[in-house]
Amino acid sequence: MASRILKSLFATVKISKTGTQLYSQDVRTVTLIPGDGIGPEISAAVQKIFSSAKVPVEWEAVDVTPVKAPDGRMVIPQKAIDSVNKNKIGLKGPLATPVGKGHQSLNLALRKTFNLYANVRPCRSIEGYKTPYDDVDLVTIRENTEGEYSGIEHVIVDGVVQSIKLITEVASRRVAEFAFRYAVANNRKSVTAVHKANIMRMSDGLFLQCCREAAEKFPEVQFDEMYLDTVCLHMVQDPKKYDVLVMPNLYGDILSDLCAGLIGGLGVTPSGNIGENGAAIFESVHGTAPDIAGQDKANPTALLLSACMMLKHMGLGTYGSKIEKAAFEAIKNKETRTADLGGKATCSQFTDAVCRYVD
């Protein structure tokens, strides 16, 4: 008990229970997936900032463009899979899902291959970027593997379609316990389960039951449950009410994007996908923006903040906070803000500014 308190006083913030405490001299290798469109430039920006902050991280860039497997299916190249399995941590830029035959959504494929069961999106108001909402500070944790996105659909008869929403006890329990562990590890006060059990009594009821059982294991965290529509209603009026939100897939998708909208959009929102056995892939959730690719106009904030989240997950929280602070300083200053946030700086100017603030 005492050793636990001591450890928590001196340890940096971690998300996963597995993984050992690192000494700062150890250089960790992280898989980098630059992505498409503006992906390569923002990945380069992040690498530059990391090197000027002297973060002990080595990058291993891989390409996840699907290749044809011997059996004819389109799969992620084995090299990429091996890399992530070895390094356990990845940083991903925006991927373009090719339209048309044969390609599964790449994001979906990554999620399935590495069993990424929880999507974490911390939403915090950015000081430099004014939105109608200040003081937003919440985290949405979304079940990432099942629910409404199971992709099981059938045409019963012509004109009648059914889509199956799958909720399992295993997955619900996993994400509920993760939510509470995250809350404890990051000093959050309460966890709210978001559901629609008045209508979907069995499925959301099962999810709620798992959340309740997980809550009993973590009595120091306050737990309550709220209907999805009530959460939306209050979120738009007073986002300060909420702390950590945990929910099934579809509600999580919508609510996490709603919260991203509160703080300024997908261009400034970090996101992390946590898998089992300590694996995690952090990503920027915006699109590939092919219209501004290669023109040095992109805003690397989302990828940068996701990378900071990654550092916190790896136990390198001090570096993460330093870079985060530098990024917020750069956004606060109108001269160094990128165009999408209302400033005039280019991507490289913003990157240089962050490097300056880091030192």
Add this chain to the structure above:
Amino acid sequence: MAAYRSLRLEKYFFRNNLNKRSILGTSAVLRGSYSQPKQNEAVDQRRQFSRHTGAKYGGRYTVTAIAGDGIGPELMGHVKHVFKVADVPVDFEDIYLDSAHDADTDLAHAVLAVKRNRVALKGNVETKHLKPGFVSHNLLLRVSLDLFANVIHCRSIPGVSTRHGDVDIVVIRENTEGEYKSLEHENVPGVVESLKVITRESSKRIARYAFEYARQQGRKKVTAVHKANIMKLSDGMFLDTCRQMAAEYPELKFEDMIVDNTCMQLVSRPQQFDVMVMPNLYGNIVSNIGCSLVGGPGLTAGSNIGSDFAIFEMGTRNTGKSIAGENIANPSAMLMAGVELCRYLGLARHADVIEKSIWRTISEDKVHTPDLGGTATTSDVVHSITQKVQNEMRKW
């Protein structure tokens, strides 16, 4: 100065002419009179908008009143009071459907009463989702009466301080199917499947309603909200149906948007939206966001319209359990539901008097209950509204 201010409010309030602000009826639409090319423009305007198909006894309508739980009973009492002061020719038939009266027979009586009177005003019935085998009675009522369209008009009211101004969104939500089919089963212990059913018939019906509404009310744009990139068959069919319907209304702009992007846009730039049509669950989310953009659950009414029946209620369907009996609930939403009820019955003049009084109370006199940041009680607000109604009635 006060006269000028009230004139400005009048202009803001009566932006279009009187008829355009009533609820669109559906019978003519569904009987196919709009599927033919526009040959008979000289249609009786009153017949278009007064859709009540029930009987009138001695010039008075009978409306089923289902008070429900929480703040329902007190607000229903206030509506009856305001109706009395405004001399609205409506008699209420009280039906008890709430947490104390939750047997199947109670529900059957309620359904029969609404079928008898064709129209109802309703509070929200609490759903005890912990009780096994219990299906929401609000849902069962809507489905038994086939009230396929839920229409919620979210309008910014001057005088209510919100983060966004100039919001004027109509959310039209499919009300009977989709995720709310209550078809669930447990195949294997620990694995639950819930079915979401989308049919082309219902999608066509709601799309037709939405586009007709937009045309009749002089709106410019219809946005279909969906998640067809993931649910390709179900939401894909809904989206295709909307697109096909849009082809019949070339004067209206049609666009579609994925639901998570819609939510993001709603909290950053809600002024871009006009009429929005969507399946059931997304409608739940978007309507709640819309209501809170304009000031919260206390201000907006919701109409559930079917081809033969209609039920009017508060837009966000809350029981308000935590503030029941404390005299702090905002009566505006329930009173606005009463206003929509009057329009549906063809009592446009009464509707305008009550609506104007509500708006004047909120915007000019700023009698605000705690949910709007004020300190007034429910009774204060109702008193202010009835005073204005009385003044208006003297002019008749």
